[in-house]
Amino acid sequence: MLHKAPNLLSRFLGAPFPNGIRHSSSAPPSVTDQMIQYVNRECKGRHDQAIDVLRSGLGMFPEKQGIDFARLMAMTASIETDRSNWGEALSCSQLATSALTGAHVSADPMTAPTLLNCGSMMLRGFLAQGQDAEAKAAADSTAEALAGLGPPSGATRAASLGLRLASRHAAGDWEPASKLAEQLADASSQQSLSTAQQRGGPPLGLPQSFAALGQWHAAQRGAGPEAEAEAQAAFSQGVQPWHSVSLKGMEDAEARAACFVGQAGLAIRASQWEQAEECLGQALQVAEGISTDTHPRVVPILTQLGYVYSRSARVTFAEGLYRECAKILKLDVSRSTTWSLQPSPLHPNLVAMLAWRFHQLLAVMPNRGNEASSWEQLAQAMWAKTGAYGSEDSLSTTFGGAKHLSGQDHAGAGTVVALQLRRGLSVHFGMGV
Template identity: 35%
Template sequence: MLRPLAAAVRCAPWAAAAAAAAAPGRWASAAAGPGGSVIDQMVAYARGEGGAAAVDVVRSGLTMAKGADASRLLLVLSELSGAQGDWGAAASAASQAAAAAAADAAAPAELRLSGLLLGVRACLAAGADDEAASTAAAGTAAAAAAAAGAQGGLPAVLSRLVRLSAGGGGGSAATAEPSADASGGAPPDLLAAAAAKLSADALLLSGGGGGGGGGNGSGAALEGAKALYRRAAEAAAAAADDGGGGVPDCGPLSRRFAREVEADASLGLAQVSMAAREWDDAEAALSAALKSAEAAGGEAAPLLAPVLCALGVVYSRSARVMYAEGMFREAAKLARLDPARLTVAPPSHALHPSLHAALAWRYCQLLSALPNRGGEAEAWEGAARALWGRSGAAASAHPIEAALGDRIALKGQGSHGGLALAALLPRRLLVAPAG
């Protein structure tokens, strides 16, 4: 099936480098050779190169790849599109990846689950909540029909994530995780890490312990979420390990994605500490999150903005005002958020409007506590409210003050909120159940 493609690959300018990087392994395809399979070479090259050149290579492979091989390439395409903030294309590629894996009886379940995870997260990042819900529901139904343990956990957790994104209610899926698969093996590390991280989000919010430092979370919820976040960070770090540079990045999900999961788990752990007002622990966890986020997206990626915003909150609450303002300004720069240009230059599409709203509101809270900064505070408040109004379900579930605290909270007046949680995987703010 892949012989014509293999011949073309051997002549491609990137083939030598890719062949040196890739070697036959668990994900070897039908066209395996001395330098690894053709698909392995394409996957390794695309992930190492990124950008338009990588997309061209993947699309050329898709002209001939079928089944599991096509699914692997489509997963790469979904990640590449998401890295550019093109969530519509990312969702489409993820959906096709899951379908291609489902159509191939020999395809590992991990491929379909990976497509489901990328698809739901892309829909949520794009604000396509209805599509996210239908995608998650379809995955849950497929898992039930297959009666496979490893497929039973993650789809249920994703369904719970969708409900949390909409301010929805509880359910036993809040702490569901993938179990051993039907053959008795352990679930893949990265999918298990993602499931544990999302389960921790659900547990933390169901216990009322958002990341604003309001101190509203129950002790059991905080401790349970902390354990899940730590487990997720450790599993993601293991999945991101490149074996000293000698192991090709050819799995269904990239090591860059693993670093993103690791960053998100560390951000969640920091928000547990923030809810408990443990500022030193929160700062340490955010330092780890920042390091992982930089490894995932680079030093100038919008992905870093929610982490820097959380650091700004920690510094604000621990009387380090200059540091706090520096974090908020840098986060706004990375997110391309400017209150004066909100209508003519919208912020980065890489992040959901709810995260932009949270950043603007947090900066407004700091400015409101400083002398002679009232005009700036009003500008950021206006931006925050406008962006919150574009946040869909989050805005419908709670006013911004309930989610993130009153504008004058840093003056010791009003509430600090605590009903919201910043999450990197879906690129949005998760909110506690309404009512």
């Protein structure tokens, strides 16, 4: 396919292939820009078609260097991320990062956003698979690479801090995460960040940063109303209709949906079921707009919505949503042990949350004991794969006892659903962390 690249480019872009691909923020869109725009516009949910288009462009860079190769490779990584092909997504992100060397690349205005884009995908890929140490290393190396470009703008610094905060929060490194959250709060309130937004420039991963900051504050269960207010403020920033003018919009949109999920989590904690349902509906609308309504990213949203329905006496709707989630993930409770060994598009703790919530619902329904037991077994099998996250607390400690919905068991400490990371994050009951 690669030797047909010029013809493919002419076919997809409707223009002759130029002698070299160059990016200029002031010039008309380059071929690289047009290819990325085409993939975003025309290849929604059609991953193979998107990869074919991008490969046709990548074939023009046999040296595998330069900003255009890096941008196309980063876009390829984003497609692989979207279909939860974590290994390939990580490989493509690393190739894109390696291509960003040389003085001419460092001076290009697209280098920083491309580095951030790759860093974000590496973070997500590692965290979704439970590789927390690798996620921290990826976030740190991204920050170092950005620092090598010179003094960062307020937006770039905020985005970089957001990656590092998410990695520490996921790993349960509370003290470093607390310091990073303070720095991120300061960076995201600077005048330079406000100016960048007003000028309509690329958000540089800001929705992800607001999601990470909101999720951090939402996890501080022992810090009182102040932490909840800070979480709400961060989520409110993150749900703004961000638009990336230079990179793909999938990650920004998913982070925006994550902030709606964060708002819903705060409402669930306060038993504000109507508010939670409204926020989850908005999250679902954004998430479905990214690709399709059967993408695994909608599963955590539908799981939370099912819980809201079960708490507001709409058990039939709740059961329907849980079954839809199981269908999307191809869950088979009759083979729970076998299924738990398969690669998953979600972190095991979110699959365990779905299975446990379904178990809780069936446990309070008449004549559903056998099925409830099957979902409990799957939940336990997935929980056993959560590593340090699951070793600290049990399923019932986190999500409540089996008879929680009937009022005969406690509600559990809960988790913070980080949609953009495809996993749940631990809550913390300490004060002043």
